[in-house]
Amino acid sequence: MTKTFYLLFFITLFFSCNSPTEFIIPESLKPADDFSTSFINKVIKGQLESSFSDIEPTVLNEKTKEFITNANKNINGGNLKTVKVVEYNWKTMFSTNSEKFTQYNLGYEYEFENKNILFRTSIVEKNNKFSVVMFNGEILPGKLSELTKFTFENKTFVHYTFLIFTILIPLFIIITLVFMLKSRITTKQKVIWSLVILFICFPKFVIDWNSGQTNFSFLNFSLLGSSFTKTTLYSAWLISFNIPIGALIYWFKRNSYLIAEIEDDKTE
Structure with missing residues (x-):
């Protein structure tokens, strides 16, 4: 039980130290x-x-203006303390008339004296000119670093079950791979079994570590059968594991290989 506690403690420490809070x-x-x-x-x-003039004309309408006006009212003043970049990505595309443009998706955490707000924008650059095509603001109940951090506080049996499987399944796959590579099968068989053991892992089970919501995906393959991921800095940790079908098949087949090795030894 003590070893399990220390293992979970170091996992928490690892994710706390390695999860950035801004870009x-x-x-x-x-x-x-x-x-x-x-x-x-x-x-x-x-x-x-002035803000309306920054918006792409094709998306600027009365509804957009009303949304921007309400956003200003909801912010309701307050001194700005810090701004953190929590998301950025971009892609270059071509419009229907073959005109090249680049879209930038950006996210910021604005910390005011009395509230934290997550702002997200999509900016299009076309002919060296920028315009806003998407804007959204969400008032947060606290700092993003606190809301999305990896913690064991108020977690259920389901959370711990997912975490244990997510840790044990890669270990099981690696141990299986080592046993297979040390066996006396041919090199060609080892290559095939390596691919089977490492990649044949499905279905996939996922839990949102913050909300506890679970999901299931049957046709989903994963290397080493588990993952700890965050899609953005403002999203929760997603903990997932896959059933190690390939590794299980090897252990069922292993006895037949051992019998063949014993028979080969006898003939020698």
């Missing part, structure tokens, strides 16, 4: 980042007409 924007994205934060600051300060 540093690359130099190549600085222009888009500057435009995005400038737009958000206009909304915060109530410079609505």
Whole structure:
């Protein structure tokens, strides 16, 4: 029981230390980042007409203006303390008329004196000109680093079951692989079994570590049969494991290989 406690403690420590709380924007994205934060600051300060001019004309309508106006009212002043970049990605695409453009998706955590707000924007760069095509703001119940951190507080039996399987299944697969490689089967068989053991792992079971919501996916293959992931800095940890079908098949087949080895020894 003590060993289990220490194992869980070190897992918590590992995820706490290795989970960043903000990103540093690359130099190549600085222009888009500057435009995005400038737009958000206009909304915060109530410079609505100026913020409307930053929005892509095809998405600017009365509903959009109403949304921006309400966003300003909901922020309701307050001194800004810090701004953290919590998401950035981009992709270059071509429109229907073969015109090239780049879309930047950016997320920020704005910490005010009395609240924290998650702002997300999508910025399009076309002909060296930026415009906003998506904007959203969400008032948070606390800091993102606290809301999404990996913790064992208030976790259920299901949480611990997922965590144990997520740890044990990769160990089982690695041990199986070692036993297989040390066996006296041919090199070709070892290559085939290596692929089977490492990659034939399904179905997949996933739990949202924060909410406890579980999900299931049958046709999903995974290397080593488990994963700890966060899709963004503001999302919860997703803990998943796959049934190690390939490794289990090997152990069922292993007896036949051992019998063959014994018979070979007798003939020698």
